[in-house]
Amino acid sequence: MTEQDVTEYRKSLSIRVSGFDVPRPIKTFEDCGFSPQLMNAITKQGYEKPTPIQCQAFPIVLSGRDIIGIAKTGSGKTAAFVLPMIVHIMDQPELAKEEGPIGVICAPTRELAHQIYLESKKFAKPYGIRVSAIYGGMSKLEQFKELKSGCEIVIATPGRLIDMIKMKALTMLRATYLVLDEADRMFDLGFEPQIRSIVGQIRPDRQTLLFSATMPRKVEKLAREILTDPVRVTVGEVGMANEDITQVVQVIPSDAEKLPWLLDKLPGMIDDGDVLVFASKKATVDEIESQLGQKGLKIAALHGDKDQASRMDILQKFKSGIYHVLIATDVAARGLDIKSIKSVVNFDIARDMDAHVHRIGRTGRAGDKDGTAYTLITHKEARFAGELVGSLIAAGQNVPMELMDLAMKDGRFRSKRDARKGGGKKSKGKGGNGRGVRGVDFGLGIGYNPESNNPSSQTVPSRAAAVNSLRTGMMAQFKSNFVAATSGSQNQGSNNSPSTYANKRPVLQGFVSGGSIGGDMNRAQTTSSFSPAPTSAGKTSALEIDPEKGGGLPVGIGDV
Incomplete structure (x- = not known):
């Protein structure tokens, strides 16, 4: 491919890269030069072509570079680091007794760690590579014995990994491949000290991969400190909802009317596929479970009070189709990859927009465009309504009038929208200097054009173009x-x-x-x-x- 072809190909996949000497993206798995055994394992899993994040991540990671991968949930990030890890391990000298691991993967939740473990085992099996998963809720003694017997890959939650290092169950002398998956979520859960401690245990000539769906400042700071000359790959907008998911927002007068709405709509959702319902409190989860159970629906509940064995048993039964509805707190919001989920219901709104994006990302996985996300919002939640309007517009979704009316009750949203439209006294009748498009731009920076005094005659640049022009201006100022x-x-x-x-x-x-x-x-x-x-x-x-x-x-x- 010529440079122009590469640029156009990246643009078609909505990929943005930064860093120097970035390897060119690939188009098929064959372009990666994987061995026949690995290609057979890929085919067995039903993978036909790489997802956008994989197209750019494979050549970067296989060339030994550090990477920051930012992509929406359900974009195929797991395979993007597991497949090159297998290649990396096969290139290393064999482990001696009580050596290992070579590859270390940190994940924020037990569910995600277990899921990565299952995925890794599929690709490690043809080579006889040993994989261990260590996380809380399971016997430390059993995990200690497993690690002592030796393994090439360890997938762990940060707290339990540090426990095992303290118990001398494993040494990090041979660890040369470190992955931090869902880094933003690990920081949300307060794992920053543990992450820094783990990184400090691993040799400096390691290869480090950091994957995240959003990029808060804390994660950015960590990346600068622990990665060496990384390539940053962003697919889509950072922290934006998956556009493949249809979002439906229902404004409801009060909390009391949520359950009748759910009972009415649930049978139709179950006809389309499995349903995941999110509630903010454990008590609410239990209440919904009991109410739906009385109606004879096959349902299960998942929250932090259940022990690890129960949680895994429930997930397994949900995946195998014994249960068709899973009600959960945010413990299940990250990383759950269950392809049969066709509907997500936010019974209670998420605590913030990032959590909302991750919740609805449990459907529409890896290019499946059938997913639908329903959000129930009450009249007292006007502040979140404003953020939701912004998210819907950014993802190209319809905004119901009831939601817009509710959002307009929030003073911050209203003033931001008026500023974008050029409303208020400051505009002095000039139409806000061409800022915004009525009914489209609600504080997202879409349609901002400082050159224009006639919005109707100008084309509206994309948000990316606005960011790029700002970046260019800042760089020019910096250079001078x-x-x-x-x-x-x-x-x-x-x-x-x-x-x-x-x-x-x-x-x-x-x-x-x-x-x-x-x-x-x-x-x-x-x-x-x-x-x-x-x-x-x-x-x-x-x-x-x-x-x-x-x-x-x-x-x-x-x-x-």
């Missing part, structure tokens, strides 16, 4: 203020033209520019130096900046 470091220059202020900047820019590990993490456009230049004032001996001392080790500040940054 940045003094490139050179070893021989007496007059550094004269070397700050853009062309000089591009050639002389020092490599700073984890340096962020224009929204990308790490990297340099010119890989060949690995060190740089700067010239301070002459010493008493008349010589200059240079601070070397080593991209492998980090450290040191270039001229022009320390003074800001």
Whole structure:
């Protein structure tokens, strides 16, 4: 493929990449050069072609680079790190007694860890690679024995992995492949100290993969600290709902009318496939279970008070079709991959928009466009209604008038919308300088065009275009203020033209520019130096900046 072909192909898959020397995406599994055994295992699983995240992630990970993968839920992220891990392990020397693991995968919840374990086993089996899953709720002694007997891959929740390291059940001397899956969720659950502790145990020449559906600032900071020169791959908009899912929002006067609505609609949903119902409290889950059970429906409930054996048994029965309705708290919201789920019902609204996106992502998995998500929202939840309107528009969904009326009761939403439409006293009759499209832009940045005074005659740029123009502006401002470091220059202020900047820019590990993490456009230049004032001996001392080790500040940054 030519550079233009690559650009067009990425655009068709809604892929954005940042970092230097990014490998080209692949189109088929054959392009990856997997062995016949692995290709047979892929075919057995019914995989026909790679998903967008896999198309770009496979060549990056197989080339040994670190990656930050940001993609919506249900996009095939698990296979994107499991398949290259098998290849990586087969390239390593065999484990001696009491050595191992080579691959370490951290996941936020027991359910997700178990699911990755099942997926990994399918691909590891042809090679005789041993896989262990360690998480809470199971016997520590059994897990200790399993790890002591040796394994190449460990899939774990952070807390239990640290317990096992303390018990010396495993050593990290041979671990060279680290995956942090659902990193945002791990931070939500307060696992940041454990993650940092685990990363500190693993050798620095490891390959690190970080996958997430959203990219909060805390995760961004961690990525800068633990990844070396990563490539960042984003599929779709960060934190945006899956467009393959049809979203239906029902405004209901009060909580008391939710259950009658569910009882009325549920039989029709069950005809289409399995149903997952989310409630915010354990008591609500139990109440819905008892009410629906009285109607003779095959239902099960899942929440944190149930022990691990019960949770796994319920999930297994739901997957095998014994139960058709699963009622759950957010414990099941992340990572559950059950293809038979055709409807998700948010009986109670999620605590925030990210949680909502992950909830509804339990349907419409990996390109299945049949999923429907229902959200019940009451009149007292006007604040969330505003966020929901924004999410619906971003995902190209219809916004019911009742929801819009409810959202308009929220002062923040109303003022943001008025500002976008150019309403209020500030606009002075100029139509808000062409900002927004009536009934479309509700604070999302869609349709913002500062050049235009006539919105009807201008085309409305996409949100991505607005972000790119902002990024370009910031980079231009940064370049004009940045003094490139050179070893021989007496007059550094004269070397700050853009062309000089591009050639002389020092490599700073984890340096962020224009929204990308790490990297340099010119890989060949690995060190740089700067010239301070002459010493008493008349010589200059240079601070070397080593991209492998980090450290040191270039001229022009320390003074800001």
